[in-house]
Amino acid sequence: MSSRKLACVRTGRDAAAAAVEIGGLVKRYGRTAAVDGLSLTAASGAVTGILGPNGAGKTTTIEICEGYRRPDAGAVRVLGLDPIRDARVLRPRVGVMLQSGGIPPSVSPADYLRLLSRFHASPIDPAALLDLVGLAPVARTPYKRLSGGQQQRLSLAAAVIGRPELVFLDEPTAGMDPQARHATWELITRLRAAGVSVILTTHFMEEAERLCDHVAIIDHGALVAAGTPGQLTGTVGQLRFRAEPGLETDALLAALPPASAAKESPAGHYVIEVPGAVDPPLLAAVTAWCAERGVLANSLRIESRTLEDVFLELTGKELRA
Numbered sequence: 001m002s003s004r005k006l007a008c009v010r011t012g013r014d015a016a017a018a019a020v021e022i023g024g025l026v027k028r029y030g031r032t033a034a035v036d037g038l039s040l041t042a043a044s045g046a047v048t049g050i051l052g053p054n055g056a057g058k059t060t061t062i063e064i065c066e067g068y069r070r071p072d073a074g075a076v077r078v079l080g081l082d083p084i085r086d087a088r089v090l091r092p093r094v095g096v097m098l099q100s101g102g103i104p105p106s107v108s109p110a111d112y113l114r115l116l117s118r119f120h121a122s123p124i125d126p127a128a129l130l131d132l133v134g135l136a137p138v139a140r141t142p143y144k145r146l147s148g149g150q151q152q153r154l155s156l157a158a159a160v161i162g163r164p165e166l167v168f169l170d171e172p173t174a175g176m177d178p179q180a181r182h183a184t185w186e187l188i189t190r191l192r193a194a195g196v197s198v199i200l201t202t203h204f205m206e207e208a209e210r211l212c213d214h215v216a217i218i219d220h221g222a223l224v225a226a227g228t229p230g231q232l233t234g235t236v237g238q239l240r241f242r243a244e245p246g247l248e249t250d251a252l253l254a255a256l257p258p259a260s261a262a263k264e265s266p267a268g269h270y271v272i273e274v275p276g277a278v279d280p281p282l283l284a285a286v287t288a289w290c291a292e293r294g295v296l297a298n299s300l301r302i303e304s305r306t307l308e309d310v311f312l313e314l315t316g317k318e319l320r321a
Contacts, residue, residue, distance in 0.1 A: 017080065019044045019166050019197035020065055025074035027060050027221075034060040036221035037074070042214070047188060047198040049212035051205075053315050057221035058201045062168055065199070066096050079166055092120065095164035097155045097172055105144035109135045109154050112143070113161055120162035133157045134183060148175030156184065160191065167191060169200040173207060185211055205308035209233075215307070219315045229307055236305040237278040239286060240271050241297040255289045257282065278302045 020042040027035040035057040042048035052058045063069045064076055067083035067090065076083060081090045103112060113126035130136045133153040138146060146154065152175055159167050172188070173181040181204075188211055191198055202208055208215055209229045217225045217232075225232060245267040252272075253262045261273045274282060283302075290297045 017044050018042065018077070019046075019079060020048070020199060021075075021077040022061070022065070023075045025061065025064065025076060026072045027057075027064060027069065028072050033221050035064070035071075038218060038221060038223055039074075040216045040223055040226060042197065042199055044197050045192065045195050046213040047192050047200065047211050049208040049215045050199065050201045050218065051203075051208055051215060051311060052201075052218040056219050056315075058218065059170060060221075061218070062170055062199065062201060066094070066168055067091075092162065093165045095159035095162060095167040097159035097167070097169045100151075103143050103151070103154065103158070106142050108140045108142055109146070109157070110139040112154065113157060116158055116161050122163060123161050124163060126161070129157050129161055133187070134180070149177055149180045152176055153180060153184070156187070160196075164196065166197040166199070169198060171201055171203065173202070173204065181207075205306065205311055209307045217311060217314055224314050225310070232310050233305045233307055237274050237276055238271055238303040238305055238309075239274075239278050239282065239300070240269070240303060241286070241290075241300040242269055243290065243295050243297050244268065247293075247295065252286070252289055255285050273305065 018041050020040075022041070023039045025035050025038040026033065034055075038057065038061060040050075050058050050061065060069065064071050065078050065083055067078075067087045070084060078090060079093055083090060107115075109130055110126065113129060117123035117126050127136075127139075130139050133156060135150060135153055135157065138150060143151065143154065152172065156169070156172060159169065169188070173184050176184065185207065188198055188200070192213075200208075200211070212229060215225075215227065215229055215232060216223060245264070247264065247270065249262040249264055249270070252270075253260060256262065256272065257274060259275050262270065264270050272282075272286065287297060287300075
């Protein structure tokens with residue numbers, strides 16, 4: 001992607017106002033509650049991540065905020081407005097990037113953005129935007145012939161062409177190669193710097209950890225945790241090593257400082273968690289314990305708990321449909 005600045009996005013809004021406010025939101029499909037009493041707030045001018053397993057209710061929640069679905073109960077305010085009742089006023093102020101679809105297969109990126117620009121009072125120049133998202137070389141290529149990552153970047157360009165105050169990004173980097181993913185992260189960072197509020201869903205925990213000012217983790221349609229990535233991961237230090245399967249982790253725990261935890265997951269892979277940072281005495285205690293039992297600790301490394309660790313702790317490790 002180009003390094004061109006995104007100086008053309010609106011700024012100067014009230015930073016204290018919430019971009020999105022959700023209270024007691026409920027949406028049912030038959031007997032299934034896709035969203036079940038969800039409440040959360042996304043701050044203005046910030047990047048807010050909504051994380052959850054498949055079927056957790058993320059996309060339904062976003063679609064209600066975008067005005068595409070009606071809630072069964074609860075209240076939703078987007079930029080202080082009702083997304084259904086105030087749709088005509090709200091739509092020019094909001095950009096939406098869908099997971100997939102919505103773009104005619106035979107249209108080129110240049111023609112599509114040129115068409116979209118006519119629906120906005122002060123759009124970003126389509127040619128400049130194509131350059132910004134790295135699509136200038138394929139500006140005349142039909143959408144159906146673009147790669148998955150290029151299609152995603154065109155959807156992203158379509159979401160921001162109208163200089164929105166708020167952008168909804170549903171899985172923005174799905175299908176992108178590492179270079180395109182990092183370039184998209186850079187663009188999202190520029191949006192935030194320009195004062196644009198961003199709401200994104202993602203399955204990439206590294207993406208959320210890098211980009212988000214605030215993260216909400218939902219499961220089974222309800223909020224299970226919320227905070228900054230730092231607040232959610234806390235100050236837990238980790239020591240990981242590999243050894244023969246079946247070590248007595250309870251005995252190992254007895255050699256560690258109070259409030260520590262030790263587990264084997266998966267077989268032969270051991271994780272020790274301690275409050276605060278891993279220090280030399282802890283490292284010595286673990287290696288001494290292993291040496292006393294004739295165990296060779298391989299691939300020993302010191303880490304901090306990640307957002308993915310927290311996500312799996314809260315939502316489980318079982319596969320979701």
